Structure formats: C-alpha cells, structure tokens
Amino acid sequence: MTKILNLSNPKLVANQLKNDIDQHCAIKYDDGLRWHLGASLIGHKCKRYLWFVFRWCFKELHDGRQQRLFNRGHLEEKRFIEWLKEIGCQIWSEDENGKQFNITTIKGHFGGSLDAIMKLPPHYGINEPILGEFKTNGTGPGFAKLTMSGVAVEKPLHYAQMNVYGSDEKYSFNYAAYFNVCKNDDNLHLEVIKLDPKQGAEMRIKATEIIEAHIPPPRLSDVPTFYDCVYCPAKDVCHGNKPYIKNCRSCEQAHPVDNGEWFCSLHNGVIPRDFVLQGCGQYQPIARKA
Numbered sequence: 001m002t003k004i005l006n007l008s009n010p011k012l013v014a015n016q017l018k019n020d021i022d023q024h025c026a027i028k029y030d031d032g033l034r035w036h037l038g039a040s041l042i043g044h045k046c047k048r049y050l051w052f053v054f055r056w057c058f059k060e061l062h063d064g065r066q067q068r069l070f071n072r073g074h075l076e077e078k079r080f081i082e083w084l085k086e087i088g089c090q091i092w093s094e095d096e097n098g099k100q101f102n103i104t105t106i107k108g109h110f111g112g113s114l115d116a117i118m119k120l121p122p123h124y125g126i127n128e129p130i131l132g133e134f135k136t137n138g139t140g141p142g143f144a145k146l147t148m149s150g151v152a153v154e155k156p157l158h159y160a161q162m163n164v165y166g167s168d169e170k171y172s173f174n175y176a177a178y179f180n181v182c183k184n185d186d187n188l189h190l191e192v193i194k195l196d197p198k199q200g201a202e203m204r205i206k207a208t209e210i211i212e213a214h215i216p217p218p219r220l221s222d223v224p225t226f227y228d229c230v231y232c233p234a235k236d237v238c239h240g241n242k243p244y245i246k247n248c249r250s251c252e253q254a255h256p257v258d259n260g261e262w263f264c265s266l267h268n269g270v271i272p273r274d275f276v277l278q279g280c281g282q283y284q285p286i287a288r289k290a
Contacts, residue, residue, distance in 0.1 A: 021063030029067035033059060033277070036260060037211060039103065039112030042203045043160025046226065047217040050210050050233045054109075055286070056277075057244040060233040073136040077115055080134045080179050090119035091132065103168040108260030110207040114165055116286050118177060131195070133162050139184035147189050154162035160203050160209060162193065167200025211256055215289045237288075244285045248276045252284040 035284050037054045043049055052058055062070070081091050093116045095101055104111040116132035135158060137143045146154045158178065166173035173195055180189040210217070216238075224239040236242035244250040253266040262271045266282060 002054055011063070025064035025067045025071075026062065029071045035112050035273075036104070036108070037106075037110045037207055038155065039110070039161045039164040039203070042110075042207050043157035043165060045156075046220050046232070047162055047206065048219050048238060049232060049234050051213055051216050054210055054249075055244075056247050056249040058234055058242070059235045059245060059287075069183075073134075075270060076181055076183075077134045080181075081116060084132070086116065088121040092117045099169075103170060104166060104260075105168070105204065106208050106211055107254050107258045109211045109258060110166065110204070112161065114171075117171075120177075126175055126192075128174065129171075130192075131166055131171070131173045131225050132164060133158065133165075133176055133178050135180045136183050137180050137189075139182050143180075143182045143187070143189070146180060151180075151191055151193070155180075161201060163196050164203045165200075166195035167197040167204075172228040203252070214255065215287060246279045246283055246285075248283075250285055252286050253282075255290075 010256075033056050034053075037050065042054065056262075077093070078253060081093060084091050095102065101117060102111060103114075114131065115134045118132040120126050120130065135155070136215075137146065144152070152159045159275045160178045162178065165171065168178055176195055178189075178191045178193055180227050182189075183189070214281040219238060220226065224230065224235065229235055229239065232238065237244060248254045248262055248264065248271050251264075254262050254271065255265070255266050257263045257270065262276055263269070264271050
C-alpha cells in the first residue's frame with residue numbers, strides 16, 4: 001500500500017516527487033543489454049571491456065538523472081533535423097519501411113544505427129549523400145577541447161563510429177557532418193569530415209576479434225589503479241572477482257553463430273532469444289584469463 005504523505009510538509013512531498021521521477025526514468029530509459037556489439041563503442045581502446053560488454057558479463061547501471069541525459073541526446077536529433085531542413089538540406093532519418101538506417105555485419109553480431117543521411121544544397125560543393133551524426137555534450141573542458149582539437153582527437157569513439165558507418169558497403173560515404181550541441185548553453189560544434197575507410201575496416205577487424213574470442217582479451221594494465229581502469233564500469237569483473245551476470249552469453253558452452261544467434265554446445269542447438277538472459281542449471285562462467 002502506498003504511504004500517504006503529510007501535505008503539511010511540502011518539502012517532503014517535493015523530495016518524494018523527485019525520487020519517484022528518478023526511479024521512473026531509470027527504468028523507462030534503460031535499454032537493457034544490447035544484443036549486438038555496437039559501432040558506437042568499437043572505438044573504445046580496451047578490447048577486454050568490449051568483450052565483457054558483448055558477452056553480457058556485467059551491466060552498467062545508470063540512475064534517473066543519467067538516463068535523462070542519454071534520452072536528451074535522442075531528443076536533440078529532431079532539433080538538428082529541423083534546423084538542417086530549414087536551411088535547405090535534404091534529410092533522411094528512416095528508410096522506406098519507417099525504420100532507422102543501420103548496418104549489420106559479422107554474422108549479425110556487430111552493427112549500429114545511423115542518425116541521418118544528408119544531401120547539402122549545391123552551394124556547399126559536396127554533390128553526394130553524406131552521413132549525419134548528432135551528439136550532445138556537457139559544458140566545461142570537454143566541449144572546449146572538442147571545439148579546439150576536433151572529434152578525431154577528443155571523441156575517438158564518435159570518429160570510429162562514423163568511419164564504420166561510412167565504409168559499410170551499403171552506404172560508402174566519403175564525408176560525414178558531425179554535430180555536437182552543448183546541453184548547457186546550446187553552443188554548436190560542427191565538423192565536415194573526410195571519412196577514413198581504412199579505419200572503418202580496422203574497426204571491423206577489431207569487432208571480429210572480440211566477437212570470435214572465447215576468452216577475455218588481455219587487460220590494458222594488470223594494475224587496477226591504472227588511469228583507464230580505475231573508473232571503468234567493468235573493473236569489478238575484470239580486476240576483481242565479481243561474478244558475471246548469469247546468462248548464456250557468459251557461459252563456457254555458448255558461442256555466436258549466423259544471424260546474430262547463439263549456439264549451445266551442451267544442448268547442441270541455437271538458444272532461443274528469450275532464454276539467453278536466463279541461462280540453464282548447467283551454467284559455467286567463462287574463465288577470466290588475463
């Protein structure tokens with residue numbers, strides 16, 4: 001039974017409202033564990049971290065405030081598209097079936113969704129479709145560094161993501177327009193980038209290595225206080241002894257197969273998708289080799 005609050009204490013009511021909204025947002029905007037290894041993450045420098053993500057060994061938890069911030073990034077896409085259309089750009093954010101443009105490769109286990117495909121007005125001098133990538137950022141040193149040094153230096157995950165999309169044979173973009181808005185003051189950072197198909201190919205090789213690896217790749221460092229490890233959300237399963245999330249993907253018996261599916265060597269069959277997160281009574285976590 002829900003407790004009735006004392007209306008003579010408005011501060012208590014306000015605090016409870018905030019807490020309830022935070023709890024609601026933490027649940028509503030949580031996308032859960034991602035079925036595929038995402039192009040948005042492949043630029044991460046640690047293959048071991050990416051392997052833990054792909055194998056569902058842990059789940060990074062975000063509170064309501066953090067989930068609202070992520071959701072705001074999705075909401076900003078509509079604003080970007082509105083502005084671009086109003087200055088004469090042609091924008092496509094969905095295909096003829098009303099679905100977001102995407103890439104899927106490596107047996108269906110690697111991919112991602114494009115924000116937009118764009119065609120600039122003729123006076124911009126780029127007479128071919130280009131990739132549109134929309135991001136948000138907080139204020140402070142991070143955004144200042146981005147405006148000074150550019151996306152390739154300051155946002156390597158974003159840069160790798162664009163090169164993966166651009167080099168996909170379905171699209172073969174030569175250019176991308178990268179937009180980043182500061183959520184605090186609406187300042188815009190914009191770059192038109194000549195894409196690097198070589199890096200896109202390298203990222204696909206990297207994704208293949210992670211997807212096909214049956215044991216975790218080596219750590220960036222064996223020292224838990226190493227700069228890139230100390231704040232890593234996978235630190236407890238990587239450097240510590242925190243158990244993996246029990247599910248088929250973190251089990252010794254499972255390996256990825258065609259069409260984005262998982263095969264169980266013990267039961268000799270493709271695992272039903274609705275069962276993968278459960279794991280069976282014979283679950284055996286994959287060994288954590290360094």
